[in-house]
Amino acid sequence: MDRCSLALLAPLLIASTCTHAAGSTDLSVTGLITPGACEPSLSNGGVVEHGKVGMKDLDPDQPTRLENGTLYLDVNCEAATLFTLTTVDNRSGSSAINPTQHGLGIVNDDEKLGSVALGLFDAIADRTAVRTIMSRDDGASWRVSSYLGHAGRTAFAALNAPDTPIAIKKLHARLTAFTTIVRASDLTLTDEIPLDGHITVQLNY
Template identity: 35%
Template sequence: MRSACAFIFFASLSVVGGALAQSATDLTVTGTITPAACAPMLSGGGEFNFGMIAAQDLDQEAITNFISPARQLSVACSAPTRFALRAVDGRAGTQPTVTIDNFGLGLSGVERIGEYKLRTTGYAADGSAAIDVLESRDAGSSWLKAPSDESYLFNTNGPNLTAVGGIGANEPSAIEVLTTDLAVSMAITAAKNLTLTDEVTIDGAATLEVVYL
């Protein structure tokens, strides 16, 4: 059960030679104390290294796409817990196009190198694959079944969440262990938009978040 407390801060202003005037503004303090804790873990130390990419292999006029091998993402909770996933972009604002699931690859000078998505597939909850992947576009107030088991983790530039529930469920289930395969789908911007006379360092970074519901 959510608990909240609130207090009101009052401010007053005295005007010399006139009547006392008062103004006030409300301030609320809210939060949730959860009885269980969930810890996310990504195999391979969370590193997706695409190695050396030759400039000549990049398309001059359009983006060049790459896909990484998948790593296992797991979330282990100390007790059955309702939670969702999203990611925080460590290079926010560097992606050429801003969408609900694009993350930036950093800058080369002032040039935007490209963007990537965090593709997930093969979800299992407490060892069972008999689940539906659910998505929320309003911070968990309502949920819809994802178009397919292949989904993309949302960037925190919007109130979007990914979770799992039982078959036909209209909200996430309380589970102890969630597993899924996660791969990076990377798009390097058209080569004509990059200065490639020196090495360009791909510098994407993100933090995976568990959001308690």
């Protein structure tokens, strides 16, 4: 628990028939006021399930886009709090389509399987529709974007207002996963290959 302490010094007056001396000392009041705790959660246990994808369904000459996966993100704070969202790609270095997206793991020793891009849509903050905004320079500037990933910070702005993050107590948004598999000719397709994307959504405040 954070504490703020204050010390009071009472002067001691000494009478002297010789001289009078005066001195001073500094006093500091320190502490830290923190916002209420926030708790993020994802529907369906945070799992996007694509099921079995037949090798015949993969395009041999260009990447194949799988059906979009949909989850719902909720953030509940004890009080209105200014926060941003980012991600950690737990399969870092395996994104085959775009480095700002998330990887699906490495298969057959050195083959990158594909990428997953995340987007936030239809955001509702404290029962009011808001815009999703993103910053690539640690909050120095913001622009409207649905992007959620490790290459920027995501926040929310009021409609018909500047693209500036607002404090929120309760957030609800649709999280869409756009999964893409590399062209079949880039994979050794002799056995079943598991999709192995693993992403941590981080809330910073």
